[in-house]
Amino acid sequence: MDLLKWARMKSPWICHFNTGGCNACDIEVVAVLTPRFDVERFGVLLKGSPRHADVLVVTGPVTQQSEARLKRVYEQMAEPKFVLAVGVCTCSGGVFHGCYNARGGVDTVIPVDVYIGGCPPRPSEIIDGVVHVLNKIAGGGLAEKSSVNEGQAVQ
Amino acid sequence: MEKNILIPIGPQHPGFKEPMRLDISIDGEKVVDADIILSFNHRGIEKATEARSYIQNLYLIERVCGICSHAHTTSYCHAVEEILGLQVPDQARYIRTFIGELERIQSHLLWLGIAGHEIGWDTLLMYTWRDRERVNDMLELISGNRVHYAMNTIGGVRRDIAQEDISGLKEGLDLLEKSVKYYIHVITEEETFLMRTRGVGYLSTDKARKLCAVGPTTRASNVKIDVRADDSYAAYLDLDFSVVTAESGDVWGRSIVKTGELVQSIRICRQVLDVLPGGEIRTKAPPKVPTGEAVSRYEAPRGELIYYVKSNGSNMPERVKIRSPTLGNWLVMAEMLKGVYIADVPIVVDAIDPCLSCSARVTMTDYSKGKKVVTTLGALGKWKKGRRGIA
Numbered sequence: 001m002d003l004l005k006w007a008r009m010k011s012p013w014i015c016h017f018n019t020g021g022c023n024a025c026d027i028e029v030v031a032v033l034t035p036r037f038d039v040e041r042f043g044v045l046l047k048g049s050p051r052h053a054d055v056l057v058v059t060g061p062v063t064q065q066s067e068a069r070l071k072r073v074y075e076q077m078a079e080p081k082f083v084l085a086v087g088v089c090t091c092s093g094g095v096f097h098g099c100y101n102a103r104g105g106v107d108t109v110i111p112v113d114v115y116i117g118g119c120p121p122r123p124s125e126i127i128d129g130v131v132h133v134l135n136k137i138a139g140g141g142l143a144e145k146s147s148v149n150e151g152q153a154v155q
Numbered sequence: 156m157e158k159n160i161l162i163p164i165g166p167q168h169p170g171f172k173e174p175m176r177l178d179i180s181i182d183g184e185k186v187v188d189a190d191i192i193l194s195f196n197h198r199g200i201e202k203a204t205e206a207r208s209y210i211q212n213l214y215l216i217e218r219v220c221g222i223c224s225h226a227h228t229t230s231y232c233h234a235v236e237e238i239l240g241l242q243v244p245d246q247a248r249y250i251r252t253f254i255g256e257l258e259r260i261q262s263h264l265l266w267l268g269i270a271g272h273e274i275g276w277d278t279l280l281m282y283t284w285r286d287r288e289r290v291n292d293m294l295e296l297i298s299g300n301r302v303h304y305a306m307n308t309i310g311g312v313r314r315d316i317a318q319e320d321i322s323g324l325k326e327g328l329d330l331l332e333k334s335v336k337y338y339i340h341v342i343t344e345e346e347t348f349l350m351r352t353r354g355v356g357y358l359s360t361d362k363a364r365k366l367c368a369v370g371p372t373t374r375a376s377n378v379k380i381d382v383r384a385d386d387s388y389a390a391y392l393d394l395d396f397s398v399v400t401a402e403s404g405d406v407w408g409r410s411i412v413k414t415g416e417l418v419q420s421i422r423i424c425r426q427v428l429d430v431l432p433g434g435e436i437r438t439k440a441p442p443k444v445p446t447g448e449a450v451s452r453y454e455a456p457r458g459e460l461i462y463y464v465k466s467n468g469s470n471m472p473e474r475v476k477i478r479s480p481t482l483g484n485w486l487v488m489a490e491m492l493k494g495v496y497i498a499d500v501p502i503v504v505d506a507i508d509p510c511l512s513c514s515a516r517v518t519m520t521d522y523s524k525g526k527k528v529v530t531t532l533g534a535l536g537k538w539k540k541g542r543r544g545i546a
Contacts (some may be wrong), residue, residue, distance in 0.1 A: 019195075020198055021221075024218070024224070026221070026222025028301070030284070031291075033283065034288075060196070063194075063195060066196075069174070095219075096201070096203070099199040099200065099203045104376050119218070119303060143183060
């Protein structure tokens with residue numbers, strides 16, 4: 001394993017963007033960062049700027065107004081970048097499927113690496129997703145990055 | 156005089172957990188004016204309710220907001236029950252109250268943590284979120300879920316509080332009371348907190364009334380309004396609690412009010428557990444609702460929440476209108492921002508406890524003409540017709 005990949009695996013920095021979610025996933029993402037679940041033990045740190053982040057954590061069904069922003073945030077990230085879709089409405093639109101202002105899921109806009117279902121997913125499920133991302137960084141365990149609307153769901 | 160500088164903040168910004176944009180004009184270090192740009196979260200829920208049955212809407216409306224989900228469904232249920240003329244069993248009224256108060260506790264603890272984070276004091280965030288997990292455990296014990304409890308149904312609640320769980324819940328409340336006492340000590344005496352919050356984001360009683368602020372924001376400016384006391388619903392009429400107010404009108408006052416409310420909520424929860432009447436938890440409701448309309452008010456953690464439901468005799472509502480508490484507080488937030496330092500912007504914004512997911516409304520901006528047009532949902536539905544699903 002080369003040095004860069006090793007460093008990335010030991011400390012993946014995440015950036016969080018809400019694309020119109022109901023807050024539930026967001027507070028669970030924050031709960032994951034706080035004492036009881038504490039993903040910092042995997043070296044995961046929440047960063048303010050997408051330019052510093054390796055993993056983009058997206059929550060919400062992607063509203064029309066946040067769509068352009070999501071693309072911009074994604075483009076600002078440095079390669080290699082990974083996307084973690086948290087919550088069922090982020091994966092497929094969920095309860096908001098068919099709402100006039102919501103796209104059906106984040107993978108209609110940007111490619112997604114790991115999908116986490118649930119409304120909202122429990123913190124332990126989010127940690128499971130993070131571990132899947134770590135496996136992917138190491139180059140094993142999961143299928144290739146989905147382009148649009150394809151990918152492996154993590155239940 | 157030099158021209159003021161405009162700084163756009165957001166929608167993706169480390170200071171905000173949710174997408175919003177704030178254009179602040181500054182003169183040196185001070186904020187002169189603030190413009191709030193919302194609707195990054197607009198999903199079209201009010202329109203979507205018209206295409207779902209009353210029961211299906213419960214689960215959609217729960218997802219208006221993840222932090223005060225119970226407030227939204229309770230308010231919606233009250234409105235529909237009023238049209239139906241349903242009498243909700245006593246046990247259900249008490250359970251609704253209990254879940255509502257637990258929700259207030261977790262919401263206020265969440266706020267206190269985020270407030271600590273915004274003033275650069277992450278220790279407070281870690282402490283309050285550790286204690287918030289206890290509330291989540293209690294909610295999970297009752298409902299099986301940490302965030303969206305899905306407790307309400309039209310005519311009552313879906314799950315009972317089991318007799319054997321009561322002692323565990325009481326223990327949880329004791330632990331919470333202990334930590335809340337500590338937080339009150341921190342907020343009133345810790346220099347770190349006092350220096351960053353005292354006199355910041357001032358709102359006078361007069362302005363709070365004039366701009367129709369709601370919830371803890373207005374109570375901190377010494378306006379004594381609380382729907383639980385003024386227009387009692389669920390079981391609040393039978394319970395003993397007091398409305399907490401503060402006189403300082405600044406961020407510090409809002410913290411005092413919120414921690415005071417934590418104490419009151421714990422008190423209410425204890426009373427509910429002591430006097431749970433038992434018996435039926437729901438009255439069966441017919442799927443179709445006769446023609447009529449109703450308005451219901453609810454004191455959500457952030458303030459007064461209003462639901463308007465209009466029915467046309469079918470199994471789907473004709474119109475559901477939601478006035479969320481944060482929407483009532485935007486005006487005062489813009490007011491409070493004037494004159495504060497740039498470094499204080501996040502804590503002042505956070506002091507109203509903004510919950511954007513429920514307050515995003517449709518405003519179309521024509522940038523070429525620089526005009527803003529507020530459209531009706533109907534017009535927007537037509538505009539997007541054929542593009543996707545519902546309208």
